[in-house]
Amino acid sequence: MAAPERAVESGEFASTLLDCLGPLRPLSRRVWLLRAVYELGSRDIAEHPLVRASVANVDVILMRVRQHLKSCLESKGLEPGPLPAGTFTLIWDRMSRAAAEEALTPEAEQS
Amino acid sequence: MNETPGTAPGAHIGDDEFIDLVSGFLDDASRARVIAHASACAHCDARFREISATHERGLARAAEALREPADEPRVHPFWRPSVALLAVASFIVVAAAVFLARPQPPPAPPCDARPRAVWLPSAVSEGIRRSGGASQAESLVIAGVQAYGRRDLAEAERLLRAPLIRSALDKMRRLYFREHARGAGAQRGGDLIARLALR
DSSP states (O other): OOOHHHHHHHHHHHHHHHHHHSSSSSSHHHIIIIITTTOHHHHHHHHSSTTTTEEEEHHHHHHHHHHHHHHHHHHHTTOOOOOOTTTOOOOOOHHHHHHHHHOOOGGGGGG | OOOOOOOOOOOOOOOOOOOHHHHOSSOOHHHHHHHHHHHHHHHHHHHHHHHHHHHHHHHHHHHHTOGGGGGGGOOOOGGSHHHHHHHHHHHHHHHHHHHSSOOOOOOOOOEEEEOOOOOOOOTHHHHHTOOOOHHHHHHHHHHHHHHHHTHHHHHHHHHOOOSSSOOTTTHHHHHHHHHHHHHHHHHHHHHHHHHHHHH
16 A cells, blocks of 8 residues: 655655766766665676676776765755665656666767 | 556556566556556565566676677787697697707617727737837737737637736736627627626
8 A cells, every 4th residue: 555655755855866866977877776776786787788887997986976975965964875665666767767868868978 | 466456456566567667668657657656655666676676687697698708808819728729739849840850960879789899009019029028928918919910819819818917018918808809799708808807
């Protein structure tokens, strides 16, 4: 059974989190999603067809994204931590839409 | 757990529909319905997360398994196993060719080859005799050398064997007797030399 009040909370968290992820490069967002949400190892992330980077590069990207998200979420009054229930679906929806748009504009990867 | 959505209000989203969502097979209406439900349902949200993670992990593993050799870390061509083995084999062949083509030294004589006899100059005996004062033993040595010079080997052996006392010419006697023995035969000469050396 759906819980409306929780949906609101997860929606707010998802929006804030996505706002913080917005300025990052698509590759950095993708790497963070694969690790923080899907819990893939660095090797699997490096081999992912949408990443194709070295393991060391993946680790560096993750470190930078974590630092950025920590400071960004704290500046908005949120604590970095596990995703609240229901948050994943919203993040997935937003990021999959963004990925589809980026696929139409490949030059976005270079920014 | 795998209930079909839409058949009963409030039912959880089934795995098949989540898989279709992840794979991009749902139309916009179905996608919006599944997203709306899963974002408000902790159970479906967690299940969708598991299925998505499995899907992404599968993409990574499949990409790794299907990776072409060109994507392997670059290795200098020499250090590839086939090239390295070919290089080692070529080196062995060239080294063998060089070894076999080198100038060959003259073949060594067989171990049981008979020593070649060397005829000593017999004229030296005349000078020894003129030096005077030859003893009986030395006279026999001189006579033996003279027989040796005539190639009368039987007489030379008899005379050179006769002296039983050591004299100034004993070394000469041994030298001529050794050469005579070599000419007579290796086995016989060896035996005679051994006997003379013991005296």
